Amino acid sequence: MDTNFVNIYKLIESKPQNAAIFTEKDFEVYRAVKNKILQTIAIHFGVSPKHLYLTDPTFFSRLTSAAAQTKHDEYWHKHVDKQTYKSFHYTSLLYLTTFGSDFTGGRFIFADKELNKSIAIEPKLGRVSAFTSGSENEHFVERVSTGTRYAITVSFTCDPKHAISDPKMGHKFSRRAQRTSTSWSGCPPEPDMPLLSHSLAIQSTPSVTLRWVTNSDFIHSVIN
Numbered sequence: 599m600d601t602n603f604v605n606i607y608k609l610i611e612s613k614p615q616n617a618a619i620f621t622e623k624d625f626e627v628y629r630a631v632k633n634k635i636l637q638t639i640a641i642h643f644g645v646s647p648k649h650l651y652l653t654d655p656t657f658f659s660r661l662t663s664a665a666a667q668t669k670h671d672e673y674w675h676k677h678v679d680k681q682t683y684k685s686f687h688y689t690s691l692l693y694l695t696t697f698g699s700d701f702t703g704g705r706f707i708f709a710d711k712e713l714n715k716s717i718a719i720e721p722k723l724g725r726v727s728a729f730t731s732g733s734e735n736e737h738f739v740e741r742v743s744t745g746t747r748y749a750i751t752v753s754f755t756c757d758p759k760h761a762i763s764d765p766k767m768g769h770k771f772s773r774r775a776q777r778t779s780t781s782w783s784g785c786p787p788e789p790d791m792p793l794l795s796h797s798l799a800i801q802s803t804p805s806v807t808l809r810w811v812t813n814s815d816f817i818h819s820v821i822n
């Protein structure tokens with residue numbers, strides 16, 4: 599993939615002192631968080647957890663107001679995740695810093711053409727946002743004005759061919775053994791899912807929920 603990701607496993611391999619950056623406990627936390635998000639997406643989007651697999655890339659992002667070094671650093675462009683990362687069916691973001699206190703700018707914006715308005719999600723430590731990865735959820739991140747914004751992207755595929763194994767200490771990135779099943783019942787049809795709902799709230803009708811954000815106190819704003 600033509601991106602400027604830093605591969606954590608290679609980082610550790612290349613310099614033994616980097617091994618101290620992550621511990622097995624950190625990987626354990628990642629796996630527990632991933633499993634919680636997977637279960638929640640399954641419930642809220644009405645898809646069987648058996649048909650959701652972690653996919654790559656899964657990554658930390660650190661955004662600042664510094665000038666972009668390459669075009670991949672330009673996170674503020676409107677995009678569709680599925681076009682960038684073909685295997686994605688569901689994107690989730692776990693925010694590790696809070697809008698307004700750790701940084702300013704840097705809100706996540708759903709750019710809804712049909713409504714002629716945009717909906718903003720303000721990152722907050724511990725907040726999770728999840729959405730289907732197709733063109734129904736085109737989005738961008740506002741440029742960070744001050745401070746540093748950290749997040750983790752954890753994405754899922756319904757296609758077992760694109761499944762990756764859970765990250766583990768000392769294990770190189772690996773694809774899961776290919777399975778024979780090609781039944782993706784409940785997953786978004788290819789290439790994109792039609793636009794069904796603009797709701798950001800947790801809804802009890804999973805089949806119409808395209809987006810979901812944790813914490814009932816989440817603040818969103820509509821920008822005309």
Ligand SMILES: O=C(O)CCC(=O)C(=O)O
Pocket residue numbers: 659679691706737738739749751
């Ligand atoms: O960090 C975010 O809120 C979203 C980043 C994003 O859109 C992406 O990496 O595709």
Ligand SMILES: [Fe+2]
Pocket residue numbers: 677678679737
């Ligand atoms: Fe994105």
